[in-house]
Amino acid sequence: MLTKVKAAIARYGMLDDGCDVICGLSGGADSVSLVHALHTLGYRVRAVHVNHMIRGAEAQSDCDFAKDFCLRLGIPFEAYEVDVPKRSRELGIGLEECGRQVRYEIFERLSSEYGCKIATAHTLSDSAETVLFNIARGSSVSGLRGIPPVRGDIVRPLILASREDVEGYCAANGLCYVTDSTNSDTAYTRNMIRKEIVPRFRGINTSFLSAVARLSECAASDDEYLGTLAADFLRDNREEGGWRIERLRELADPIKRRAINMIAGGCDSRHIDLISELIDNGSGAVEIDGERRAVIYRGMLSVGGKNTGIPEWSRELREGRISLPDSRELLCEIVRIGDLKTQENYDNLLFTEVVDYDIISERLQNGDTALLRNRRQGDRFSPAGRKITKQVRRLFVESGIPADRRSVPVMIELGGELVWLEGFGAAQGFAVGKSTQRVLVLRMYKGDEAS
Numbered sequence: 001m002l003t004k005v006k007a008a009i010a011r012y013g014m015l016d017d018g019c020d021v022i023c024g025l026s027g028g029a030d031s032v033s034l035v036h037a038l039h040t041l042g043y044r045v046r047a048v049h050v051n052h053m054i055r056g057a058e059a060q061s062d063c064d065f066a067k068d069f070c071l072r073l074g075i076p077f078e079a080y081e082v083d084v085p086k087r088s089r090e091l092g093i094g095l096e097e098c099g100r101q102v103r104y105e106i107f108e109r110l111s112s113e114y115g116c117k118i119a120t121a122h123t124l125s126d127s128a129e130t131v132l133f134n135i136a137r138g139s140s141v142s143g144l145r146g147i148p149p150v151r152g153d154i155v156r157p158l159i160l161a162s163r164e165d166v167e168g169y170c171a172a173n174g175l176c177y178v179t180d181s182t183n184s185d186t187a188y189t190r191n192m193i194r195k196e197i198v199p200r201f202r203g204i205n206t207s208f209l210s211a212v213a214r215l216s217e218c219a220a221s222d223d224e225y226l227g228t229l230a231a232d233f234l235r236d237n238r239e240e241g242g243w244r245i246e247r248l249r250e251l252a253d254p255i256k257r258r259a260i261n262m263i264a265g266g267c268d269s270r271h272i273d274l275i276s277e278l279i280d281n282g283s284g285a286v287e288i289d290g291e292r293r294a295v296i297y298r299g300m301l302s303v304g305g306k307n308t309g310i311p312e313w314s315r316e317l318r319e320g321r322i323s324l325p326d327s328r329e330l331l332c333e334i335v336r337i338g339d340l341k342t343q344e345n346y347d348n349l350l351f352t353e354v355v356d357y358d359i360i361s362e363r364l365q366n367g368d369t370a371l372l373r374n375r376r377q378g379d380r381f382s383p384a385g386r387k388i389t390k391q392v393r394r395l396f397v398e399s400g401i402p403a404d405r406r407s408v409p410v411m412i413e414l415g416g417e418l419v420w421l422e423g424f425g426a427a428q429g430f431a432v433g434k435s436t437q438r439v440l441v442l443r444m445y446k447g448d449e450a451s
Helices: 002-012 029-040 057-073 084-091 095-114 124-137 141-145 163-172 189-204 208-237 245-249 253-264 269-281 357-365 392-398
Strands: 020-024 044-051 077-081 117-119 284-287 293-297 300-304 314-316 320-323 329-336 351-356 370-373 411-414 417-421 438-445
Touching (some): 002 029, 020 029, 020 095, 029 044, 029 057, 029 163, 044 057, 044 095, 095 117, 124 141, 124 208, 141 208, 189 208, 245 269, 269 284, 269 300, 351 417, 357 370, 357 411, 357 438
Parallel strands (some): 020 117, 044 077
Antiparallel strands (some): 293 300, 320 329, 329 438, 351 438
């Protein structure tokens, strides 16, 4: 087994010769052989044991065994207790997943404290079982990668060794180990895969573990390549407000799905499918979780959170270019209605809207103040021609504007009344009519286009 450990370390660049390394030590055959092998190979090992407080006296006995084992080898040992059943109830997750989270929280904290890598005792057998588990859950190609040999500062030196290799190593070196009584309980999915499913596959192919390892390597290579293509696309096509859906539609499905997952910041296949449907439909929104929402707005896909973090702001409405806090510029021009149709077309124009300036001018003469500003709590607006008055927030929600962009649209307030709203146009009573002589033309530019 030492040969396979050295091969894994060299192939994946896991550890420098003789470096410090933290090893998770449960007391089972895998972790015992890992600690012993790395110690034998000259690495400065520090062992860490985590008692999940699930098995009472048996768990304490395992901790005592691990401590004595390290004492005999002369290596540092640290033990931690965490009430995993309590925490799993608080978090609403299973015991297995909660225990894994707890262990890695402790390992990563110690890794940062001691400035060294973390070695866990995952084997080739564990990786194959993970692949089968992921297949059963309906995984994508990424789930076929199994357990990665290296993930950040976490390394798996036993990843080329089977469980039989581990048990043979313990026997050859006279190493005792403990057996977790829960390992025989097939009510746990992974135990059922280990004890019932894997033996059936090995009955079909005695080299089943090696076959899964080859599958995982191919899947990892393909997944990384497609992921790189998706990341390159997102980097090269990012615009203010997100990514254009017509460009996303052009992507091959394997790249598009990965791009969606990256835009979303990680989500399951169901949400990827739902967001893909939004792209095909050209509108709508999908709640990813309590904090994230994917939205298509004005042909752009974006994912935002609940909080905008954008402070309130206001500017005096005047003719000319007005700089906005989000680096855009609004060009305000007073134009006679007869001249409007002969206006020069502006390059890089995002959109144009007009308001009856005769009414604004009259109100200004009567002492009202005109401001450009962003949204305030309780704002209400009456879009021209719709004969409705709604909260601005409700209009934004119905139009699919992401939560994190609802303080971005600009509006004109005249004497405390909203008379124009970016994206919605003039308010009722301020739209251009037959008697209008002058109009206020509003043209919005990106910051780098407002020259």
